[in-house]
Amino acid sequence: MRLGEKAGLPPARQMREVFGDALLDLCRKNEKVVVLDGDLCSTTKTLRVREEFPERFFNIGIAESNMVSIAAGLASCGFIPFASSLAGFILANGYDQLRISVALAGLNVKIVGSHGGITLGKDGPTAMAIEDFALVGGLPTFTILVPSDPATMYKAVHAAAGHVGPVYLRSSREAMPHIYPMDDCPFQIGKANVVRQGRHLTIIGCGIMVAAALDAAAMLAEEGIEARVLDMHTLRPLDREAIVAAARETGAIVTAEEHLLHGGMGSNIARLVAETYPVPMRFVGLADTYTDSGEAEALLEKYGLTPMDIVEAAREVVAAKA
Amino acid sequence: MAVRREPEQLQALKELARNLRLDVLEMTTRVASGHVSSSYSCVEILTALYFGGVLRYRADQPHWPERDRFFLSKGHAAPIFYAVLARAGYFDRDELWGLRTVNRRAEGHPVQDKLPGIEMTSGSLGKGLSVALGHVLAGRLDRLDYRCYVLLGDGECQEGQIWEAAMAAAHFRADNLIAIVDYNKYQESGPISREMELEPFADKWRAFGWHVAEVDGHDIGALIETFKAMWQVKGQPSVVIAHTVKGRPVSFVEADYRFHGKALSPEQAEKAREEILCA
Numbered sequence: 200m201r202l203g204e205k206a207g208l209p210p211a212r213q214m215r216e217v218f219g220d221a222l223l224d225l226c227r228k229n230e231k232v233v234v235l236d237g238d239l240c241s242t243t244k245t246l247r248v249r250e251e252f253p254e255r256f257f258n259i260g261i262a263e264s265n266m267v268s269i270a271a272g273l274a275s276c277g278f279i280p281f282a283s284s285l286a287g288f289i290l291a292n293g294y295d296q297l298r299i300s301v302a303l304a305g306l307n308v309k310i311v312g313s314h315g316g317i318t319l320g321k322d323g324p325t326a327m328a329i330e331d332f333a334l335v336g337g338l339p340t341f342t343i344l345v346p347s348d349p350a351t352m353y354k355a356v357h358a359a360a361g362h363v364g365p366v367y368l369r370s371s372r373e374a375m376p377h378i379y380p381m382d383d384c385p386f387q388i389g390k391a392n393v394v395r396q397g398r399h400l401t402i403i404g405c406g407i408m409v410a411a412a413l414d415a416a417a418m419l420a421e422e423g424i425e426a427r428v429l430d431m432h433t434l435r436p437l438d439r440e441a442i443v444a445a446a447r448e449t450g451a452i453v454t455a456e457e458h459l460l461h462g463g464m465g466s467n468i469a470r471l472v473a474e475t476y477p478v479p480m481r482f483v484g485l486a487d488t489y490t491d492s493g494e495a496e497a498l499l500e501k502y503g504l505t506p507m508d509i510v511e512a513a514r515e516v517v518a519a520k521a
Numbered sequence: 522m523a524v525r526r527e528p529e530q531l532q533a534l535k536e537l538a539r540n541l542r543l544d545v546l547e548m549t550t551r552v553a554s555g556h557v558s559s560s561y562s563c564v565e566i567l568t569a570l571y572f573g574g575v576l577r578y579r580a581d582q583p584h585w586p587e588r589d590r591f592f593l594s595k596g597h598a599a600p601i602f603y604a605v606l607a608r609a610g611y612f613d614r615d616e617l618w619g620l621r622t623v624n625r626r627a628e629g630h631p632v633q634d635k636l637p638g639i640e641m642t643s644g645s646l647g648k649g650l651s652v653a654l655g656h657v658l659a660g661r662l663d664r665l666d667y668r669c670y671v672l673l674g675d676g677e678c679q680e681g682q683i684w685e686a687a688m689a690a691a692h693f694r695a696d697n698l699i700a701i702v703d704y705n706k707y708q709e710s711g712p713i714s715r716e717m718e719l720e721p722f723a724d725k726w727r728a729f730g731w732h733v734a735e736v737d738g739h740d741i742g743a744l745i746e747t748f749k750a751m752w753q754v755k756g757q758p759s760v761v762i763a764h765t766v767k768g769r770p771v772s773f774v775e776a777d778y779r780f781h782g783k784a785l786s787p788e789q790a791e792k793a794r795e796e797i798l799c800a
Contacts, residue, residue, distance in 0.1 A: 233662070255662070257658060259689060260685075260688070260689065260692075262682075262685035264647075264651070264681070264682045264685060265651045265682055265686050265689055267651075268648045268651030268652045268655065268682070269652070269654050269655040269658065270655060271641075271651075271655060272641075272651070272652040272653060272654060272655015272656045272657075272659065273655040273656075273659050274655075275633070275640070275641070275656065275659075276586075276656055276659030276660070277659070277663075278659055278662070280655075296648060296651070296682070298645070299642050299644065299645045299648055300641070300651075303632055303633070303642045304632065
């Protein structure tokens with residue numbers, strides 16, 4: 200079954216395509232935006248900016264460390280650099296530069312990590328980013344945005360530019376179904392969206408796992424379990440209020456992310472829940488492992504990131520309430 | 522502003538360099554921490570840049586858009602950098618005595634804008650050329666003609682990022698980018714030639730498309746002339762390889778590379794002061 204089908208979500212274009220369009224639109228509106236590329240613009244879809252605004256586009260070559268520090272220099276002069284490559288490449292190769300050149304001074308640099316998660320599939324684990332939330336989470340001052348559909352991607356790109364300070368934006372190669380209408384999507388940094396109401400538990404997802412959570416909620420409804428679903432599009436700062444309300448009002452929480460469980464969204468939410476209103480929790484995400492290469496669907500299945508995995512976690516956590 | 526390098530002006534700059542060394546000595550001895558020898562090899566380089574009519578800056582307006590930029594990439598030379606900024610009027614000299622001290626601003630290694638005049642965070646090596654190149658690209662978009670000067674350590678040039686940036690700066694024909702290497706021939710563990718050889722050093726820069734000049738890094742007059750000569754280079758970035766002596770002019774520091782990263786004891790500092798005043 201297609202992701203989002205159970206929940207009645209319409210299919211959409213690849214997220215990287217939406218990102219490319221959103222960035223081009225942003226460049227048209229804001230002349231301070233410049234784009235840096237690590238020689239992957241046809242893959243990450245920043246190519247459109249290169250074609251329309253060649254003077255504001257810099258291919259730094261296959262040198263991500265250099266790219267991140269150059270972005271810091273541009274930001275220091277008042278520009279808003281969007282530096283983009285595959286998430287695993289730019290974060291791992293540029294980590295020292297992200298720490299020293301960007302995070303420490305809180306510079307206005309936007310890092311776009313494309314091909315986040317495992318769904319890029321066939322290129323295999325070296326091209327995947329299953330640790331990006333943890334890596335950026337280790338950098339104080341960074342805001343972390345994880346769009347879940349085309350509308351949130353569009354909003355996130357513009358919100359990143361509007362926010363003064365370092366931002367990490369996760370993009371993906373794959374399509375994610377529409378969750379919101381393109382012209383009617385609430386998006387405020389640090390404010391989670393409630394995309395389904397429910398009282399028995401809350402499923403908190405980000406990225407592609409929001410659609411999976413909605414599918415899961417539809418299945419659970421058939422069993423008489425009403426799940427609230429939160430789209431946690433901002434991983435830092437987390438929406439404390441929405442998380443505490445979920446714990447207090449539904450009494451159980453399942454988190455779902457296309458990321459390692461270690462250092463991911465779920466562990467940070469768990470800390471917050473433990474500090475405020477402890478309730479039973481379960482965590483859907485990648486166990487301590489790298490994955491094979493393969494079709495996205497097959498990988499999600501093998502590594503436990505399907506709607507059914509969320510359903511099973513939900514049943515467990517609801518049972519644990521009693 | 523043109524600086525006439527008459528003997529008495531050079532004499533004044535030498536006197537200033539001597540006082541800067543004494544500042545560094547006092548700063549680091551008080552807190553019993555800091556890189557003295559790495560600071561001493563680049564005193565004349567910084568004196569020439571800030572007080573020899575090379576850099577255009579307004580100390581009371583550190584973010585003046587048209588300013589020339591100076592980036593201390595070898596961040597461990599923070600003591601001399603702070604001493605220079607204070608004497609250039611960026612902040613009160615009292616800040617110097619807060620070196621490496623909690624709730625003060627003179628961090629162990631420079632943090633961007635923590636004190637006025639610090640353009641860039643450094644301390645993990647290898648970042649300066651890249652950050653400066655970002656300013657170069659920004660200057661083009663803003664149609665400003667400022668120059669960017671980057672002080673690199675010699676050991677720092679073992680970092681891969683330096684050569685990523687060297688390749689990119691030549692590619693972008695960054696002729697307003699001037700790198701300066703404080704080539705004191707020592708890194709923390711010992712002589713560069715023993716630990717990780719850089720030679721043929723000038724050839725490496727040339728092969729990357731840079732204009733190369735070499736100069737005695739303790740000759741203030743020669744440094745000023747060399748920096749200004751770089752202004753005439755078009756279509757490619759420049760590097761000034763400044764041959765220096767680590768710890769200069771303190772004999773027992775010059776003679777022992779293990780002083781890297783160490784402050785002097787009060788007794789050693791007293792002896793160093795005498796040597797500096799006699800030099």
